[in-house]
Amino acid sequence: MAQSPMHLIKLCVGISTLEELESYRSERAHWWGADYGEDVHVHRTRMMPKRAEEIEGRGSIYWVISGVIRARQRILRLAAATDGEGKGCCDIIMAPDLIRVSPRPKRPFQGWRYLDPKEAPADLGGEGNDADSPLADELARLGLI
Structure with missing residues (x-):
């Protein structure tokens, strides 16, 4: 029996709209010097998910913008990485499309x-x-959507 996919949810700190997130992702596409190809977006996080098998190639990252879940991106894979201080971290490699x-x-x-x-x-x-x-913001705040 196949495992069901698992997703991640993440706050977009300092981002207030989807358009701002798209712009930020474009500007920071290769911010850390990691090269995973041209048609992906990368988000670096400190911890590698323990449930990576349930996430890679099957799950999505759901983005919380200004207190509301607004979009998701498919997670293609998770890669162990090392930050500029030599500490281990995780690169979340995502499809470029925001859904x-x-x-x-x-x-x-x-x-x-x-x-x-x-x-x-x-x-x-x-x-x-x-x-x-x-x-949509007000309806979501009221729990109607």
């Missing part, structure tokens, strides 16, 4: 957390869905 999800409020937390697929917000389908709209 908007149904906005859901999320309280602040440190680092990343596991997110069970049953708890993950649904993808928003089609064009014209604005996960950054003030109305």
Whole structure:
């Protein structure tokens, strides 16, 4: 029996919109000097997830922006890395596409957390869905979406 995928959830500290996250990712694509190819995005984090087998190639990272889960990116793989101070860390290598999800409020937390697929917000389908709209923010804050 195959394991079900596991996801990660992460705060976007200092980011207030999806467009800002996209810009940040473009500017920082090879910030740490790691080269995983041209068509990926990399987020460096301190700890390697212990549940890597359930995540790599199957899970996503869900981004919390301004207190609301707004988007996800597919996780292609996790790579052990070393930071500039010689300390071990983990590079989360992701597909470049941001997939908007149904906005859901999320309280602040440190680092990343596991997110069970049953708890993950649904993808928003089609064009014209604005996960950054003030109305979507208010509905999510009220727990209506």
